[in-house]
Amino acid sequence: MASFRRFRPDDLDKFSKCNLDPLTETYDLSFYLQYFAKWPTLFQVAEDPSGNIIGYIMGKLESSPEYFKYSEHYLPWHAHITALTVAPEARRLGIGKILTESLEVAAEAGDAWFVDLFVRKSNTRAINFYEGMGYSVYRVVKDYYGDNVNDPTAHGEDAYDMRKPMPRDKALKHIREDGRHREVQPEDVF
Numbered sequence: 001m002a003s004f005r006r007f008r009p010d011d012l013d014k015f016s017k018c019n020l021d022p023l024t025e026t027y028d029l030s031f032y033l034q035y036f037a038k039w040p041t042l043f044q045v046a047e048d049p050s051g052n053i054i055g056y057i058m059g060k061l062e063s064s065p066e067y068f069k070y071s072e073h074y075l076p077w078h079a080h081i082t083a084l085t086v087a088p089e090a091r092r093l094g095i096g097k098i099l100t101e102s103l104e105v106a107a108e109a110g111d112a113w114f115v116d117l118f119v120r121k122s123n124t125r126a127i128n129f130y131e132g133m134g135y136s137v138y139r140v141v142k143d144y145y146g147d148n149v150n151d152p153t154a155h156g157e158d159a160y161d162m163r164k165p166m167p168r169d170k171a172l173k174h175i176r177e178d179g180r181h182r183e184v185q186p187e188d189v190f
Contacts, residue, residue, distance in 0.1 A: 079107030081117035137179035
């Protein structure tokens, strides 16, 4: 069984089981440490009994910068899932769900309007997972990913911007039913 706790910097040496998946974004060390320093409650790991990291979630609380205030793409205070990954041998055990729920609790404590994330349009397993947890597609971000894991000759891959409202959004004004038909460019997304 896995145990769950906050990320520690020495966990970076134990991420390889999770980060070898081609659908998992891998970042440089300073990026992970920035999240640890700024949003420690939104950076959680799952650890097996041998001390191996078998899953993690990284998130942040943010809003769009002030210059976006009058843009149709402005984002109010919200939580963002930057990365969620579970090692292949630990999948389908509920680890991703527990990690996501822990971030949602922190988002609610932080008075976020919603939780959002970006997922490759081709990653149907992840899309189904998030939809099962109450997330829905808010919009399609064209060529968000610079590479295409299914076709290396393709220019890039679209992302779904998926959202789940938090209790603060009683009117559900930060989600929409027709998100799969709303396309934006990467520069429209903060």
